[in-house]
Amino acid sequence: MFAHARVVALALLSLPLLACGPHGETGIPEGQETPWAEMDQSQRMEHMGAVVMPRMQAVFQGHDPDRFADFGCATCHGGGAGNGSFEMPNPALPTLDASKLYKKHRKVSPDMVKLMWKEVEPAMGEALALTYGLGDAEFSCASCHVVENQNE
Template sequence: MKRISIALCLVVAACGGEDDSEPVAWKDMSFEQRYEFMEEVVTPQMAETFAAFDPKFEGMSCPTCHGAGATDGSYAMPSAQIPPLPGTPEAFLEYAMDPEIGRWSTWMYETVVPQMADLLQVARFDPTTETGEFSCGNCHTLQAVEP
């Protein structure tokens, strides 16, 4: 019996056992690691979040956010296939006066942006201090500001 226990321990150790390593931050991931992370973590969690807000997102997949980038393999963001947002805070406030757009904007700001920032392990943009890395512009293109 002792030999079986020792053998099992050796097999578990050889196979790696439990992975106690720290998760790799998004900025430090290779393209392959990012793809796997998006597929296994981000897409399922964000699909659940979006579908809870609007059932039309129940079939959410890579093209939902990445548009043509999901087809060509670049997965470039921000995506031109997501509705663009006004390019200035003033224009955005006016844009968000529409009740439906305001509902989406509030939900995105309070739910999606913090969740994605947490998943990617980056600081959420704070408009009051103008610090942080993740904001609306990471996914949405911003309309050009006319001089």
């Protein structure tokens, strides 16, 4: 009986790790000679247009072609795309509640959470060659969204 309890406990402790997307590795973004953190503004703009935009457009439109038919810079960057600041996180995107591993969002919008964790985070992390997921990742929910209760 003790062995069964240990297996159950281990499985329960592993759930948060399984819920988030896999973790990527830091490196140089594909098609670039410079890591994202060292790119100047023009290199970043070029990389976003050549690599990030087509990849993310495919991910979002693959999920919901009608909702994301007009996918573009403003989809993620909001007004920052129009004024050239491209500031992130974007306060115009839904504010997320991270408590209990985003329980509220997993309950209300499970398909969107799955899309974000399993497709968006990995695609963005890989496109920028940044680690992604929960914990000390360089790219996470908080890269795009304002996130509350991150320590709960």
